[in-house]
Amino acid sequence: MIPVKDISKFDFESVDIDPFWNVGSEKEFKMHRIHAYPAKFPAFITTKALEYANTQGYGVTKIADVFCGCGTSAFEAKRNDIDFWGCDINPVATLITKVKSRQYQKTKLEDYLAAILKFYRENPIIECYSTAPERLQYWYRDRQFNELAHLKHAIINSTPIDSDYRLFFFCAFSNILKPTSVWLTKSIKPQVDPLKQPADVISSFESQCDFMMAANQEIDNLGDANSEIITASFLASEVQAPKVDMIITSPPYVTSYEYADLHQLSSLWLDYVDDFRELREGAIGSLYHDYNFNRELKRLNNTGTKIVTWLLDQYKPKARSVAKYFLDMQKVAKKSADMLNSNGLAIFVIGNTEYKGVRIDNAKHLAESMMDAGFREISVTKRKISKKILTPYRDERGKFTTNAGGRKVYSEEFILLGRK
Numbered sequence: 001m002i003p004v005k006d007i008s009k010f011d012f013e014s015v016d017i018d019p020f021w022n023v024g025s026e027k028e029f030k031m032h033r034i035h036a037y038p039a040k041f042p043a044f045i046t047t048k049a050l051e052y053a054n055t056q057g058y059g060v061t062k063i064a065d066v067f068c069g070c071g072t073s074a075f076e077a078k079r080n081d082i083d084f085w086g087c088d089i090n091p092v093a094t095l096i097t098k099v100k101s102r103q104y105q106k107t108k109l110e111d112y113l114a115a116i117l118k119f120y121r122e123n124p125i126i127e128c129y130s131t132a133p134e135r136l137q138y139w140y141r142d143r144q145f146n147e148l149a150h151l152k153h154a155i156i157n158s159t160p161i162d163s164d165y166r167l168f169f170f171c172a173f174s175n176i177l178k179p180t181s182v183w184l185t186k187s188i189k190p191q192v193d194p195l196k197q198p199a200d201v202i203s204s205f206e207s208q209c210d211f212m213m214a215a216n217q218e219i220d221n222l223g224d225a226n227s228e229i230i231t232a233s234f235l236a237s238e239v240q241a242p243k244v245d246m247i248i249t250s251p252p253y254v255t256s257y258e259y260a261d262l263h264q265l266s267s268l269w270l271d272y273v274d275d276f277r278e279l280r281e282g283a284i285g286s287l288y289h290d291y292n293f294n295r296e297l298k299r300l301n302n303t304g305t306k307i308v309t310w311l312l313d314q315y316k317p318k319a320r321s322v323a324k325y326f327l328d329m330q331k332v333a334k335k336s337a338d339m340l341n342s343n344g345l346a347i348f349v350i351g352n353t354e355y356k357g358v359r360i361d362n363a364k365h366l367a368e369s370m371m372d373a374g375f376r377e378i379s380v381t382k383r384k385i386s387k388k389i390l391t392p393y394r395d396e397r398g399k400f401t402t403n404a405g406g407r408k409v410y411s412e413e414f415i416l417l418g419r420k
């Protein structure tokens with residue numbers, strides 16, 4: 001860990017990679033792979049953070065992840081018998097996190113699955129594609145749509161209302177929605193693949209359930225630590241975060257992923273919204289925002305002001321999005337400081353990005369925001385994301401490319417640490 005003192009002179013890119021934060025000491029549990037999720041961090045980051053806190057003499061009994069995503073830290077907290085508070089604006093994220101945060105009875109899962117499959121096989125599949133919402137018609141061929149609607153009906157009919165067991169099977173359902181659609185596989189931008197052969201609905205669901213049930217069996221005893229998971233913007237004034245000893249989180253990046261767009265199939269199928277675009281509101285790092293740019297600009301810290309000023313010359317819409325992101329992250333630093341017990345630790349995992357040759361120094365901006373929010377002893381280390389990225393840019397459609405005209409994707413990220 002390198003102390004960050006004079007922020008104006010500190011060059012984050014020159015920080016060395018620290019082996020401590022690069023490799024986990026144990027195999028990742030299957031539970032971490034029950035549902036696809038963009039930009040999740042490796043599970044060992046949470047265990048390393050707990051280990052680090054331990055060696056520094058901080059007693060940690062409750063942790064929070066204020067951007068909990070698919071629940072990586074939630075599961076690790078539970079496994080380590082530590083209370084957890086998590087928050088994410090994306091209802092698909094909190095669905096996965098809730099499922100990961102509890103253990104299910106094997107026989108009950110088997111019985112419910114048998115009941116779902118029996119209902120599915122013994123009842124006729126209704127032809128309802130023609131009445132489907134337009135957006136879902138866009139993503140599905142009629143056969144897969146009808147079968148998915150029937151499967152959803154089978155889950156609702158066979159599991160207790162409002163139960164964790166229903167959530168388990170909804171999570172399984174959610175993870176087969178892309179393979180059974182015409183969504184271009186592995187694309188981070190929603191686009192149709194006209195040549196795609198959608199996967200078979202019921203066999204995808206059965207293998208997904210088998211995998212999730214094996215993941216549930218892999219853990220002997222998850223312990224009885226408390227987990228509270230809420231679906232809301234961390235910055236919303238009505239979100240009253242509890243006091244915790246440690247925050248471990250990876251914030252969104254600016255304009256990298258539109259989580260609402262990426263999870264539109266799950267949000268629509270699971271009736272979280274009628275129009276998935278509503279879920280863009282309040283998402284940090286989104287391209288969609290409505291705020292008074294000229295008035296808010298003066299609230300940016302020095303690092304933010306410098307970067308936004310560079311961008312303003314040539315790329316005004318991009319500058320507005322980056323400014324909004326920085327302003328939000330300044331509030332995140334402040335709200336995070338407020339929720340920590342005294343001496344508590346905040347650990348942010350964050351990477352830099354680049355746009356048309358301008359480095360968007362998220363790490364430096366966040367370090368300055370942490371200083372302004374009253375954090376002490378801010379330090380940083382760097383970790384490698386993957387062994388080697390041969391195609392380090394993304395093109396306009398979100399695909400990896402070697403063309404340097406695109407958006408640069410770094411193969412390293414920073415771990416920023418601060419103490420209350």
Ligand SMILES: C[S@@+](CC[C@H](N)C(=O)[O-])C[C@H]1O[C@@H](n2cnc3c(N)ncnc32)[C@H](O)[C@@H]1O
Pocket residue numbers: 037038039040041042066067068069070071072073087088089090093232233234235249250251252253259282283284285
């Ligand atoms: C990099 S991901 C976190 C991934 C997570 N560490 C994991 O392992 O799955 C960032 C998350 O921030 C969430 N997010 C964006 N804006 C938010 C907001 N205002 N409040 C809470 N969560 C938000 C996104 O939905 C996304 O899940």
